[in-house]
Amino acid sequence: MMALRLMMLHFRRDAVQGLLENTRIRSSRNWSLPGKRCLSTSTPKYCLSLLDNEPEKNYEFIVKQMIDKRQELELEVLESGVLEGEPKLDVVDDDQLCYKPEITPIVRHNEPLFQYRNSTVLWEGPSQGLHLTKSMIIDYNLPDVILQRRGEFEMPVQDAMVRKSIVQTSLAENELEHVPEHSRIDNLISNIIRLTNTLNRWLPELSNRGIIDHIPTQTRWFRDGKLIEAVGSLGKLITCKNQLPPIINDKSLILSSSLYKFPTFYPASSTVDLQRVYEYNINELSSTGLHTNYRYPAAHTHFISSYPRIESNVEVPLTPILFNRALFAAFSSAMCRAQQRLPIDTRILESPIVTQAIATDGRLFHFLVFQLNSLDLDSTEDGVRNMVWWLPDQVLYEGCTYGDSEPIGYNPEVFQTIVSMLINGVHRKDK
């Protein structure tokens, strides 16, 4: 480029650009050079060397001159002895300071991976989610272990505090403002969890729990020869030290569940609505999102909100969407913890894992209890099924307006069931 810059000082720009594009130079009168007032189409002789593809000659000469000058300056500095008095610093590489996670290269496969996210909508409803997790609904009511403990503990001013939290979260300061949906639901859930902290005086083990939000989980399992994955932050999670005790521990009842037959979605398959991914790593194991030395590793309950509400071509009501989100949240937290301890091909677990989930719209509450009985979910006809208890459509309150200081149609049984679910697995020491 140096050669071209020199040429552009003596010649016109058109000629130089013509050389770049290998075109003929235009004939023009060159007024810049004295003595040459004639038309010239040829280049002068002292520039031919530049065009003979040997521009590096002059450049090297110039660069050598620059290097020689630099060496002279360095010798002057060394001879003067300025650098001797300075201390020597330890060389520190940036690689040692920065944290480098292990990056594995992503591989592209011919067969896809079916991914369930918080944004998927299963068009067939709850039957499709049950088919993917190989589970069956045993009862449209919670198990007796939880229902018997309803009303065991009653805090003072319990209902008034819940009504106050409803008014606080659903109504804004002015009638002109509108409370956004995500804050209305999240604040109500956090207020309810905070109210249960008053039970710690009777049950001090409730303090040994962790509340986590936006936890990145990843679980994988095979189903009908296809690899399925549940990814994302599936709601808010409450963790504890020890797992919940199994609800059905009788092996005869667990083995009898293999007689249940799943419905078919012919001509479609159950993985229609899942996202297909072709670039993934098979060696990646399922992760809980927590590090190994976390104090409260076991999963207790999930809190799921209806926000964000996703639109689809098919109008699906809200309760089956919340059912699938609650089911996949409870299933994934149980499955990933079992896969870390046990081999993948275990047909029946000696101690089945139980997880819970509560889904809300802000007004309606849905309760779910999930029991994991096996890790081998590949075949639909053979094998043991997982179990689900599902209690939908529990109304907390019917309405709340600005004129009323309290909500209308408050149902106190809903808060009692929430408390009984959070108490599950914990007992008084006196008893």
Next chain:
Amino acid sequence: DCVPVPVCFFQQSRSFSISNISEGYRNEKIKYRFNSSGGRVRRINNPYPPEIPVTTGSVMERLGAMGFPTETFTLEKVMMPKTGGRDWRGRRITRRAGGDPQHYGMVELIRECNSDGTTRDMRIVALEYDNFRSANTAIVVYGDEKRRIIGTTSMKVGEIIRNHCFYNRIVLEPQPGDCYYVGNLAPGTTVCQINLTPDRPQITSTAAGNKATVVRNDGHNVIIRLSSKQDIQIDSKCRAVIGQVSNEQWGNLEWGTAGFGRRMGHRPRSGLFQLKGGWAGRKIHPPRDVNVYHTDGSKSQSPRIQTFKKSSKTKTKDKTKNK
């Protein structure tokens, strides 16, 4: 020399900018030329037209230029604003253009069978309105895939549709909504969504309420009469869907206001209360010849089929009488 001109999309729309027009063209003068009739006509200089068609061409080519995925099938819809008859330069090319922006959703126009050669069963999940066409569409599910197809009048949610692919057999009671080869159909069946050659998509008779009838089946060639009373001859391996295209009352709707017509793209005209000449009015002509579509892609014409009728002059022989 000049730099190639970048492409300009949708000058009238608010989302896209107008700065994509070439600078060199702005400085050029408008040139005129004289027509054969002696009139002066503006000469259109487009030395560097875009490589991708903007106003003309198929929808998928335009979407590919915008970045919309065309290799994979998606149910999402893309807003396609109108150009107002303007080209990439910003100049008007077609008159009487306009209308509301449309939302395009990909439609599967070729109803194929499975790769094994077996019939493909599909289930209807939803029926929806399509702003891009006069007919209504249906969302269909098979295997691990979801597609959108043009719906017929008989379609209902939960129904199963089949795409057949067998040869050398005529079906007397074809199910409405199914797709067959044209060679498998008996004359008299109502048909829609036809393709003129086996390689092309099924585009003919896809408007609302259209239907065609099979007139004759020769085994190798089939003659079909379209809703415009035009006959065509196509190969027996072309595909067709049985039934009538949905939204059959589209032609009977009254637009009511002039604004509805503007939204459809009709600009004002003043032709109602003006005298017409000999070119107006109904004309009675003999029917045109049959258009033959060959598998090579070429097109030819054949004389129309003559139907012989009984006349009083002919005599019938009584075979029952003994000689």
